[in-house]
Amino acid sequence: MTVVAPGASAARPQLIREINEKVLLDHIRRSGPISRTELAGLTGLSKPTVSAALSSLERTGLVHVTGQRTGVPGPAASLYEVRPDAGYVLGLDVGREFLRGAISDLAGTVRARLSVRTKAGDAMARIQELADLTATLATETGIDVTQLTQTVLGSPGVYDPRLDALTLTGRLSGWDSPATLAALRDRFGTSLMIENDVDAAAIAERVHGHGRNVDSFAFVSVGTGIGMGLVLDGKLRHGSHGVAGEIGYLPFTEGSGSDQRDARKRGGFDASASAAAVVRAARRAGVRGASTAEKVFAAAARGDAVAAAVVAEEALLVAKAVCTVITVVDPELVVLGGGIGQAPGFLEAVSQQLHRLAPVMPDVKASVLGRESVVAGCLAAGLDRSWQTLVGRVGTQG
Known part of the structure; x- marks a missing residue:
């Protein structure tokens, strides 16, 4: 009964x-x-x-x-x-050198976008810069910050509920302090959502890039830092402890650019294959003017044989990491992002090594979303969250 x-x-x-x-x-x-x-x-x-x-x-x-x-x-x-103006979403990308942000309406139209070089020397100063950036964006959009229905911050690191803080925050000094997270919440209120920056880029790839209509793909970002966003069965996966995709900690300490101090702080693969590692390897090899990874790749493209050898070594390291991902989750697609991942000719070099190493060969493509991918992913995540909130209010109004 x-x-x-x-x-x-x-x-x-x-x-x-x-x-x-x-x-x-x-x-x-x-x-x-x-x-x-x-x-x-x-x-x-x-x-x-x-x-x-x-x-x-x-x-x-x-x-x-x-x-x-x-x-x-x-x-x-x-x-x-x-109604596009029923609410607004703020997406922020916090980096070591640049802060980027944008505001979109609920239809997904970007109303204002801005990128500034950070001058902050510590976490609190960086938070103030984020607040200033937000105020400027709101003014350009013609809204008050109280009209923001969701704020999503793309940041290095993962949330640790035991500490109530971000951890594994890489090169952002002081960003892993509990005081930092408390200050962010105080500045941006209850609508704040924090997403790992590479995961946010993977969301952007799913919504705007090669990941559209693909159920399983890995977005591998290689640049100032190294990370991965993993989409399986159409959903972004964070793992039990939030560290799914932290491939910078793969125990790779190979290559002439490897730095043991970096390996202890940020992981072996990061120490061996990040932009700083490429610069170290190029300098040790005698490449002239190797002040940035971009200049090393440019020298290789001009026919510098020593620089080309450094780039080839980098491609092999990245291919080994991607091969590891392939053998564990077997994605349909691998997208390379970041300054190195999207460098001219790098996709072909990695693919060539993968054909030799991997048991199966997924599609491998270079992202075309550029430097705004983290912000784009934050906006996409914020729009979804905003609509969940607004739909939840249906029936309680009127």
């Missing part, structure tokens, strides 16, 4: 209305502008039910009529879409 709790019968119609509104809102977000008839066909709901739900969503300010569809049999049909 089924026992119905008191009030359950009265609550059931309201619950059904809320579910219908959430379903319609999701379809409008993904497929709008869209008509009532099209929504009825997509959802299987009756036209009167669709009309009632749309009226409720209009009252809450989440959707509006954006025009009419003409030129088809029958009367002109009103078209519905989400």
Whole structure:
């Protein structure tokens, strides 16, 4: 026998209305502008039910009529879409040299974008710069910061709940202090979400890049630091302790650019294959003007045989790491990102080594998203979170 709790019968119609509104809102977000008839066909709901739900969503300010569809049999049909100004998302990328940020509306249109070189000497100064960057972006967008429905910060490191702090933060001095996380929360409020920067770039790759319509791929970033974002079965994977993708800690200490102090701090593979390691290897080999990894790659492209040997060694190290990923998770696609990962000719060099090393060969591509990939991923994650929050409010308003 089924026992119905008191009030359950009265609550059931309201619950059904809320579910219908959430379903319609999701379809409008993904497929709008869209008509009532099209929504009825997509959802299987009756036209009167669709009309009632749309009226409720209009009252809450989440959707509006954006025009009419003409030129088809029958009367002109009103078209519905989400109200872009129902909320705004802030995406921030905190790096050692640059801070980048952007604000988008709920339709995903970027309203303002800015990149500044950081002058901060410590974590608190860097947080102040992030706050200043946010204020500038809000002014350019023409909104108040209170209108931000979600803030997502792309940062090196992973969250450790035992310490209530970020750990494995690489080269950002003081960023792993509990005081840093507390100050970030104080500055950006309850809407703050922190995502690993490489994971954020992987999200951007899934939404805007080669990862679209690919269920499993690895985004491998090689540059100032080394990391990986792993998407399996269409979902970003963080692992039990948040360290899925921290391939900088693979125990590779090979190559003339390896630094044992870096290996202890940031992992063996990072010490052997990051941009700093490439510079160290080039200098030891006698490459002239090897002040940055970019200059080493440029020298190799000009025909400098010594620089080319350094680049070849780097490609072998990265191929070994990618081969390890292939044998563990067997992704359909591997995307190379970061300053080194996207360097001209590097994709071909890594692929050549992989053909020799790997038991199977996935598609391997270089990312085309550039330096704004972390911000783009933060915005995408923030939009999803914003819509989850707004959809959760459906039925509690109006």
